Amino acid sequence: MRKFCFVIHPLSLADIARYEPGAKGKGEPILRKIMEWMPPWAVVHVTGVRTPDGRETEGWFVAAPLLPEQLIALPRDEVYARIQRAIEIGIELGAEIAGLGAFTAVVGDGGVTINQRVGIPVTTGNSLTIAAGLQSLFRGADEMGVDASQATLAVIGATGSIGGACIELAAERVGKIVMVARNETRLRKFHAQKAPELPVPSSYTTDIGAAVRQAQLVLTATSATQDVIEPEDLQTGAVVCELSLPHDVSRRVALERPDVLVTEGGNMLLPGNPRFERVREPGTEFDLNLPPRTALACMSETMVLALEDRLEPFTLGRGIDVARVREMAAMAQRCGFELAGMRAFDAAIDRAKIEATRAAAQARRARTVAQHV
Ligand SMILES: NC(=O)c1ccc[n+]([C@@H]2O[C@H](COP(=O)([O-])OP(=O)(O)OC[C@H]3O[C@@H](n4cnc5c(N)ncnc54)[C@H](OP(=O)(O)O)[C@@H]3O)[C@@H](O)[C@H]2O)c1
Incomplete structure:
Protein backbone atom coordinates (compact mmCIF):
# COMPACT_ATOMS: atom_id res chain seq x y z
CA MET A 1 0.00 0.00 0.00
CA LEU A 128 -8.46 17.26 -9.99
CA THR A 129 -9.61 20.61 -8.57
CA ILE A 130 -9.97 21.93 -12.13
CA ALA A 131 -11.84 18.82 -13.32
CA ALA A 132 -14.17 18.84 -10.31
CA GLY A 133 -14.71 22.61 -10.52
CA LEU A 134 -15.82 22.49 -14.13
CA GLN A 135 -18.11 19.53 -13.47
CA SER A 136 -19.67 21.51 -10.59
CA LEU A 137 -20.05 24.65 -12.68
CA PHE A 138 -21.92 22.87 -15.49
CA ARG A 139 -24.00 20.82 -13.04
CA GLY A 140 -25.08 24.12 -11.48
CA ALA A 141 -25.89 25.55 -14.93
CA ASP A 142 -28.07 22.51 -15.73
CA GLU A 143 -29.86 22.78 -12.41
CA MET A 144 -30.60 26.49 -12.95
CA GLY A 145 -31.66 25.99 -16.58
CA VAL A 146 -28.78 28.17 -17.87
CA ASP A 147 -27.88 27.28 -21.47
CA ALA A 148 -24.09 27.20 -21.05
CA SER A 149 -23.44 27.29 -24.80
CA GLN A 150 -25.04 30.75 -24.97
CA ALA A 151 -23.72 31.99 -21.64
CA THR A 152 -20.89 34.37 -20.74
CA LEU A 153 -18.46 32.85 -18.25
CA ALA A 154 -16.42 35.17 -16.01
CA VAL A 155 -13.26 33.49 -14.67
CA ILE A 156 -11.93 35.39 -11.65
CA GLY A 157 -8.27 34.50 -11.13
CA ALA A 158 -7.83 33.88 -14.87
CA THR A 159 -4.03 34.07 -14.90
CA GLY A 160 -3.66 31.55 -12.07
CA SER A 161 -2.85 27.87 -12.12
CA ILE A 162 -6.51 26.81 -11.79
CA GLY A 163 -8.16 29.72 -13.63
CA GLY A 164 -5.96 29.41 -16.74
CA ALA A 165 -6.71 25.73 -17.29
CA CYS A 166 -10.41 26.23 -16.49
CA ILE A 167 -10.60 28.80 -19.31
CA GLU A 168 -9.08 26.39 -21.81
CA LEU A 169 -11.41 23.54 -20.84
CA ALA A 170 -14.60 25.58 -20.36
CA ALA A 171 -14.20 27.35 -23.72
CA GLU A 172 -15.54 24.26 -25.51
CA ARG A 173 -18.85 24.61 -23.69
CA VAL A 174 -19.69 28.33 -23.22
CA GLY A 175 -20.60 31.25 -25.51
CA LYS A 176 -18.09 33.85 -24.32
CA ILE A 177 -15.34 34.23 -21.71
CA VAL A 178 -14.34 37.23 -19.60
CA MET A 179 -10.94 36.87 -17.92
CA VAL A 180 -10.29 38.71 -14.64
CA ALA A 181 -7.23 39.30 -12.44
CA ARG A 182 -5.60 42.31 -10.74
CA ASN A 183 -2.24 42.55 -12.50
CA GLU A 184 -3.23 44.19 -15.78
CA THR A 185 0.05 43.67 -17.62
CA ARG A 186 0.08 39.95 -16.90
CA LEU A 187 -3.63 39.68 -17.72
CA ARG A 188 -3.26 41.52 -21.03
CA LYS A 189 -0.36 39.26 -22.08
CA PHE A 190 -2.26 36.17 -20.94
CA HIS A 191 -5.35 37.21 -22.92
CA ALA A 192 -3.30 38.04 -26.04
CA GLN A 193 -1.75 34.58 -25.91
CA LYS A 194 -4.91 32.60 -25.05
CA ALA A 195 -7.63 34.39 -27.05
CA PRO A 196 -6.53 33.24 -30.53
CA GLU A 197 -6.52 29.59 -29.32
CA LEU A 198 -10.06 29.72 -27.90
CA PRO A 199 -13.08 28.62 -29.97
CA VAL A 200 -15.22 31.45 -28.52
CA PRO A 201 -14.86 35.25 -28.18
CA SER A 202 -13.16 36.51 -25.04
CA SER A 203 -12.28 39.75 -23.29
CA TYR A 204 -10.41 40.76 -20.14
CA THR A 205 -10.79 43.26 -17.32
CA THR A 206 -9.37 44.00 -13.89
CA ASP A 207 -12.83 45.18 -12.79
CA ILE A 208 -14.44 42.18 -11.07
CA GLY A 209 -17.85 43.86 -10.72
CA ALA A 210 -17.95 44.73 -14.42
CA ALA A 211 -17.08 41.14 -15.38
CA VAL A 212 -19.63 39.59 -13.02
CA ARG A 213 -22.38 41.93 -14.29
CA GLN A 214 -21.90 40.48 -17.82
CA ALA A 215 -21.91 36.84 -16.76
CA GLN A 216 -24.53 34.13 -16.32
CA LEU A 217 -21.74 31.79 -15.14
CA VAL A 218 -18.94 32.76 -12.75
CA LEU A 219 -15.96 30.65 -11.70
CA THR A 220 -13.71 31.98 -8.95
CA ALA A 221 -10.18 30.70 -8.34
CA THR A 222 -8.29 33.60 -6.80
CA SER A 223 -5.66 33.82 -4.09
CA ALA A 224 -7.59 36.70 -2.49
CA THR A 225 -7.89 36.68 1.29
CA GLN A 226 -11.04 38.88 1.29
CA ASP A 227 -14.45 38.56 -0.43
CA VAL A 228 -14.38 39.56 -4.09
CA ILE A 229 -17.91 38.65 -5.28
CA GLU A 230 -20.65 40.92 -3.94
CA PRO A 231 -24.43 40.47 -4.31
CA GLU A 232 -25.03 43.76 -6.15
CA ASP A 233 -23.09 42.61 -9.23
CA LEU A 234 -24.64 39.21 -9.86
CA GLN A 235 -27.12 38.67 -12.69
CA THR A 236 -30.55 37.24 -11.88
CA GLY A 237 -30.31 33.42 -11.78
CA ALA A 238 -26.51 33.40 -12.11
CA VAL A 239 -24.45 30.32 -11.19
CA VAL A 240 -21.24 30.86 -9.22
CA CYS A 241 -18.76 28.03 -8.81
CA GLU A 242 -16.35 28.80 -6.00
CA LEU A 243 -12.95 27.08 -5.98
CA SER A 244 -11.00 29.55 -3.87
CA LEU A 245 -9.98 28.70 -0.31
CA PRO A 246 -10.60 30.88 1.62
CA HIS A 247 -13.84 31.59 -0.22
CA ASP A 248 -14.31 34.54 -2.57
CA VAL A 249 -18.07 34.91 -2.40
CA SER A 250 -19.40 37.30 0.23
CA ARG A 251 -21.80 35.74 2.76
CA ARG A 252 -24.11 38.62 1.90
CA VAL A 253 -24.87 36.74 -1.35
CA ALA A 254 -26.49 33.95 0.70
CA LEU A 255 -28.68 36.47 2.51
CA GLU A 256 -29.48 38.97 -0.22
CA ARG A 257 -29.56 36.91 -3.44
CA PRO A 258 -31.83 33.86 -3.06
CA ASP A 259 -32.03 33.73 -6.88
CA VAL A 260 -28.29 32.96 -7.33
CA LEU A 261 -26.86 29.45 -7.10
CA VAL A 262 -23.46 29.43 -5.38
CA THR A 263 -21.69 26.09 -5.22
CA GLU A 264 -18.31 25.04 -3.83
CA GLY A 265 -16.61 23.39 -6.78
CA GLY A 266 -13.83 21.29 -5.37
CA ALA A 340 -19.67 15.43 -3.99
CA GLY A 341 -23.19 16.83 -3.60
CA MET A 342 -23.69 20.57 -4.02
CA ARG A 343 -22.79 22.74 -1.07
CA ALA A 344 -22.23 26.40 -0.20
CA PHE A 345 -21.94 28.60 2.90
CA ASP A 346 -21.41 25.51 5.13
CA ALA A 347 -24.71 23.88 4.08
CA ALA A 348 -25.81 21.23 1.60
CA ILE A 349 -27.86 22.32 -1.42
CA ASP A 350 -30.72 19.87 -1.73
CA ARG A 351 -33.46 19.60 -4.36
CA ALA A 352 -35.79 21.91 -2.41
CA LYS A 353 -33.08 24.59 -2.23
CA ILE A 354 -32.47 24.33 -5.99
CA GLU A 355 -36.20 24.64 -6.72
CA ALA A 356 -36.42 27.65 -4.40
CA THR A 357 -33.44 29.28 -6.14
CA ARG A 358 -34.99 28.75 -9.58
CA ALA A 359 -38.31 30.14 -8.36
CA ALA A 360 -36.60 33.20 -6.85
CA ALA A 361 -34.79 33.80 -10.17
CA GLN A 362 -38.07 33.56 -12.09
CA ALA A 363 -39.79 35.97 -9.70
CA ARG A 364 -36.91 38.46 -9.92
CA ARG A 365 -36.98 38.32 -13.74
CA ALA A 366 -40.75 38.91 -13.69
CA ARG A 367 -40.30 41.90 -11.36
CA THR A 368 -37.64 43.37 -13.66
CA VAL A 369 -39.90 42.98 -16.71
CA ALA A 370 -42.85 44.56 -14.83
CA GLN A 371 -40.67 47.54 -13.86
CA HIS A 372 -39.81 48.15 -17.51
CA VAL A 373 -43.37 47.95 -18.86
N1 LIG B 1 -11.12 23.49 -3.54
C1 LIG B 1 -9.94 22.88 -3.67
O1 LIG B 1 -9.81 21.66 -3.57
C2 LIG B 1 -8.74 23.72 -4.01
C3 LIG B 1 -7.57 23.09 -4.44
C4 LIG B 1 -6.47 23.86 -4.76
C5 LIG B 1 -6.53 25.25 -4.65
N2 LIG B 1 -7.66 25.84 -4.22
C6 LIG B 1 -7.76 27.32 -4.11
O2 LIG B 1 -7.87 27.86 -5.41
C7 LIG B 1 -7.40 29.21 -5.42
C8 LIG B 1 -6.50 29.48 -6.62
O3 LIG B 1 -5.36 28.65 -6.59
P1 LIG B 1 -4.23 28.75 -7.73
O4 LIG B 1 -3.22 27.71 -7.42
O5 LIG B 1 -4.85 28.78 -9.09
O6 LIG B 1 -3.62 30.21 -7.40
P2 LIG B 1 -2.67 31.12 -8.28
O7 LIG B 1 -2.01 30.33 -9.35
O8 LIG B 1 -1.82 31.90 -7.36
O9 LIG B 1 -3.69 32.12 -9.01
C9 LIG B 1 -4.44 33.09 -8.34
C10 LIG B 1 -5.16 33.97 -9.35
O10 LIG B 1 -6.01 34.87 -8.63
C11 LIG B 1 -5.73 36.23 -9.04
N3 LIG B 1 -6.05 37.06 -7.89
C12 LIG B 1 -5.46 37.11 -6.68
N4 LIG B 1 -6.09 37.98 -5.87
C13 LIG B 1 -7.11 38.51 -6.58
C14 LIG B 1 -8.14 39.45 -6.29
N5 LIG B 1 -8.21 40.07 -5.10
N6 LIG B 1 -9.03 39.73 -7.26
C15 LIG B 1 -8.97 39.13 -8.47
N7 LIG B 1 -8.02 38.22 -8.80
C16 LIG B 1 -7.11 37.92 -7.87
C17 LIG B 1 -4.25 36.19 -9.45
O11 LIG B 1 -3.89 37.21 -10.35
P3 LIG B 1 -3.45 38.68 -9.81
O12 LIG B 1 -2.43 38.46 -8.74
O13 LIG B 1 -2.97 39.39 -11.03
O14 LIG B 1 -4.70 39.28 -9.27
C18 LIG B 1 -4.24 34.85 -10.20
O15 LIG B 1 -4.81 34.99 -11.47
C19 LIG B 1 -6.75 29.42 -4.05
O16 LIG B 1 -7.67 30.08 -3.20
C20 LIG B 1 -6.52 28.00 -3.54
O17 LIG B 1 -6.50 27.93 -2.12
C21 LIG B 1 -8.76 25.11 -3.91
Missing part, protein backbone atom coordinates in the same frame (compact mmCIF):
# COMPACT_ATOMS: atom_id res chain seq x y z
CA ARG A 2 1.31 3.44 -0.98
CA LYS A 3 1.02 6.17 1.65
CA PHE A 4 0.56 9.91 1.29
CA CYS A 5 0.73 13.12 3.27
CA PHE A 6 -1.08 16.38 2.60
CA VAL A 7 -0.14 19.79 3.97
CA ILE A 8 -3.06 21.71 5.47
CA HIS A 9 -3.33 25.11 7.13
CA PRO A 10 -6.10 27.11 8.83
CA LEU A 11 -8.00 29.41 6.46
CA SER A 12 -9.09 31.88 9.13
CA LEU A 13 -8.67 32.60 12.84
CA ALA A 14 -11.97 30.82 13.51
CA ASP A 15 -10.58 27.79 11.70
CA ILE A 16 -7.63 27.41 14.10
CA ALA A 17 -9.76 25.75 16.81
CA ARG A 18 -10.54 22.87 14.42
CA TYR A 19 -6.82 22.13 14.32
CA GLU A 20 -6.08 22.82 17.96
CA PRO A 21 -9.16 22.80 20.24
CA GLY A 22 -7.02 24.46 22.97
CA ALA A 23 -6.98 27.64 20.86
CA LYS A 24 -10.70 28.27 21.49
CA GLY A 25 -11.35 31.59 23.27
CA LYS A 26 -7.79 32.95 22.81
CA GLY A 27 -7.47 36.49 21.49
CA GLU A 28 -6.52 37.26 17.89
CA PRO A 29 -3.09 38.88 18.53
CA ILE A 30 -2.01 35.93 20.73
CA LEU A 31 -3.13 33.39 18.13
CA ARG A 32 -1.28 35.17 15.33
CA LYS A 33 1.90 35.34 17.42
CA ILE A 34 1.66 31.68 18.49
CA MET A 35 1.27 30.63 14.88
CA GLU A 36 4.40 32.44 13.82
CA TRP A 37 6.55 30.11 15.89
CA MET A 38 4.35 27.00 16.07
CA PRO A 39 6.09 24.10 14.30
CA PRO A 40 4.18 21.77 11.94
CA TRP A 41 2.53 18.65 13.36
CA ALA A 42 0.56 15.65 12.06
CA VAL A 43 -3.10 16.50 12.74
CA VAL A 44 -5.09 13.77 11.01
CA HIS A 45 -4.57 10.08 10.22
CA VAL A 46 -6.59 9.09 7.13
CA THR A 47 -7.54 5.43 6.72
CA GLY A 48 -10.15 3.38 4.86
CA VAL A 49 -9.84 4.98 1.40
CA ARG A 50 -10.41 1.90 -0.78
CA THR A 51 -11.09 1.60 -4.53
CA PRO A 52 -13.93 -0.60 -5.81
CA ASP A 53 -11.29 -3.19 -6.89
CA GLY A 54 -9.77 -3.31 -3.39
CA ARG A 55 -6.73 -1.00 -3.60
CA GLU A 56 -6.17 1.02 -0.45
CA THR A 57 -4.18 4.02 0.76
CA GLU A 58 -3.44 5.57 4.10
CA GLY A 59 -2.04 8.99 4.91
CA TRP A 60 -1.66 12.01 7.15
CA PHE A 61 -2.77 15.61 6.99
CA VAL A 62 0.13 17.61 8.42
CA ALA A 63 -0.46 21.21 9.48
CA ALA A 64 1.83 24.06 8.47
CA PRO A 65 -0.03 26.30 10.92
CA LEU A 66 -0.08 29.65 9.13
CA LEU A 67 -3.01 31.77 7.92
CA PRO A 68 -3.32 32.61 4.18
CA GLU A 69 -2.12 36.18 4.74
CA GLN A 70 0.87 34.93 6.77
CA LEU A 71 1.80 32.45 4.03
CA ILE A 72 1.88 35.38 1.60
CA ALA A 73 3.50 38.01 3.85
CA LEU A 74 6.22 36.08 5.74
CA PRO A 75 9.66 35.73 4.10
CA ARG A 76 9.41 33.14 1.30
CA ASP A 77 12.24 30.95 2.66
CA GLU A 78 10.65 30.82 6.11
CA VAL A 79 7.36 29.68 4.57
CA TYR A 80 9.06 27.11 2.33
CA ALA A 81 10.96 25.77 5.37
CA ARG A 82 7.67 25.36 7.28
CA ILE A 83 6.02 23.48 4.38
CA GLN A 84 9.16 21.39 3.89
CA ARG A 85 9.16 20.42 7.58
CA ALA A 86 5.47 19.42 7.34
CA ILE A 87 6.30 17.09 4.44
CA GLU A 88 9.31 15.68 6.33
CA ILE A 89 6.94 14.75 9.18
CA GLY A 90 4.80 12.97 6.58
CA ILE A 91 7.89 11.13 5.28
CA GLU A 92 8.82 10.05 8.84
CA LEU A 93 5.31 8.56 9.12
CA GLY A 94 5.76 6.65 5.85
CA ALA A 95 4.39 8.97 3.12
CA GLU A 96 5.73 8.41 -0.39
CA ILE A 97 3.89 11.29 -2.07
CA ALA A 98 2.84 14.71 -0.78
CA GLY A 99 0.05 17.13 -1.66
CA LEU A 100 -0.09 20.87 -0.99
CA GLY A 101 -3.34 22.30 0.41
CA ALA A 102 -4.83 25.75 -0.28
CA PHE A 103 -2.20 28.54 0.06
CA THR A 104 0.74 26.14 0.53
CA ALA A 105 0.24 25.47 -3.22
CA VAL A 106 -0.29 29.14 -4.08
CA VAL A 107 2.75 30.65 -2.38
CA GLY A 108 5.86 31.23 -4.54
CA ASP A 109 6.09 29.06 -7.64
CA GLY A 110 3.17 26.71 -6.94
CA GLY A 111 5.09 23.76 -5.51
CA VAL A 112 8.05 23.65 -7.94
CA THR A 113 10.69 24.61 -5.35
CA ILE A 114 9.14 22.49 -2.60
CA ASN A 115 9.18 19.50 -4.95
CA GLN A 116 12.91 20.03 -5.52
CA ARG A 117 13.65 20.33 -1.82
CA VAL A 118 11.89 17.30 -0.36
CA GLY A 119 12.69 13.64 -0.89
CA ILE A 120 9.28 12.56 -2.26
CA PRO A 121 7.21 13.78 -5.24
CA VAL A 122 4.86 16.70 -4.60
CA THR A 123 1.58 17.66 -6.29
CA THR A 124 -0.61 20.72 -5.82
CA GLY A 125 -3.77 18.72 -6.50
CA ASN A 126 -4.91 21.39 -8.94
CA SER A 127 -5.62 18.97 -11.84
CA ASN A 267 -15.39 18.67 -3.09
CA MET A 268 -15.14 14.93 -3.78
CA LEU A 269 -16.84 11.87 -2.33
CA LEU A 270 -14.15 9.32 -1.42
CA PRO A 271 -14.42 5.59 -2.14
CA GLY A 272 -14.42 3.00 0.65
CA ASN A 273 -15.03 3.87 4.26
CA PRO A 274 -12.71 6.82 4.92
CA ARG A 275 -11.89 7.93 8.46
CA PHE A 276 -10.21 11.16 9.49
CA GLU A 277 -8.90 10.50 12.98
CA ARG A 278 -7.10 13.05 15.16
CA VAL A 279 -3.51 11.94 15.67
CA ARG A 280 -3.28 13.47 19.16
CA GLU A 281 -6.67 12.10 20.28
CA PRO A 282 -6.99 8.63 18.69
CA GLY A 283 -10.62 7.61 18.25
CA THR A 284 -11.76 11.23 17.73
CA GLU A 285 -12.81 12.36 14.26
CA PHE A 286 -11.26 15.51 12.79
CA ASP A 287 -13.92 17.93 11.53
CA LEU A 288 -13.03 18.68 7.91
CA ASN A 289 -16.01 21.05 7.79
CA LEU A 290 -17.45 18.86 5.03
CA PRO A 291 -20.09 16.10 4.96
CA PRO A 292 -19.06 12.49 5.76
CA ARG A 293 -16.79 10.70 3.24
CA THR A 294 -16.02 14.05 1.60
CA ALA A 295 -12.64 15.68 1.00
CA LEU A 296 -11.26 18.50 -1.10
CA ALA A 297 -10.33 17.68 -4.69
CA CYS A 298 -6.67 18.59 -4.06
CA MET A 299 -6.54 16.08 -1.17
CA SER A 300 -8.26 13.55 -3.42
CA GLU A 301 -5.65 14.00 -6.19
CA THR A 302 -2.90 13.08 -3.72
CA MET A 303 -4.84 9.97 -2.66
CA VAL A 304 -5.50 8.98 -6.30
CA LEU A 305 -1.77 9.18 -7.12
CA ALA A 306 -1.01 6.90 -4.15
CA LEU A 307 -3.78 4.46 -5.13
CA GLU A 308 -2.63 4.39 -8.77
CA ASP A 309 1.01 3.92 -7.73
CA ARG A 310 1.88 7.12 -9.63
CA LEU A 311 4.56 8.50 -7.34
CA GLU A 312 5.30 11.60 -9.43
CA PRO A 313 4.93 15.39 -9.18
CA PHE A 314 1.74 15.22 -11.22
CA THR A 315 0.64 18.89 -11.01
CA LEU A 316 3.04 21.73 -10.29
CA GLY A 317 3.30 25.47 -10.99
CA ARG A 318 1.19 27.63 -13.27
CA GLY A 319 0.43 26.77 -16.89
CA ILE A 320 -1.24 23.40 -16.27
CA ASP A 321 -1.45 20.96 -19.18
CA VAL A 322 -5.15 20.23 -19.78
CA ALA A 323 -4.28 16.71 -20.97
CA ARG A 324 -3.10 16.05 -17.40
CA VAL A 325 -6.43 17.34 -16.04
CA ARG A 326 -8.28 14.85 -18.25
CA GLU A 327 -5.91 12.03 -17.25
CA MET A 328 -6.37 12.80 -13.55
CA ALA A 329 -10.17 12.91 -13.93
CA ALA A 330 -10.09 9.46 -15.55
CA MET A 331 -7.82 8.06 -12.81
CA ALA A 332 -10.05 9.47 -10.08
CA GLN A 333 -13.12 7.92 -11.68
CA ARG A 334 -11.35 4.56 -11.99
CA CYS A 335 -10.51 4.75 -8.26
CA GLY A 336 -14.19 5.38 -7.39
CA PHE A 337 -13.97 9.10 -6.51
CA GLU A 338 -17.13 11.05 -7.38
CA LEU A 339 -18.13 14.70 -7.39
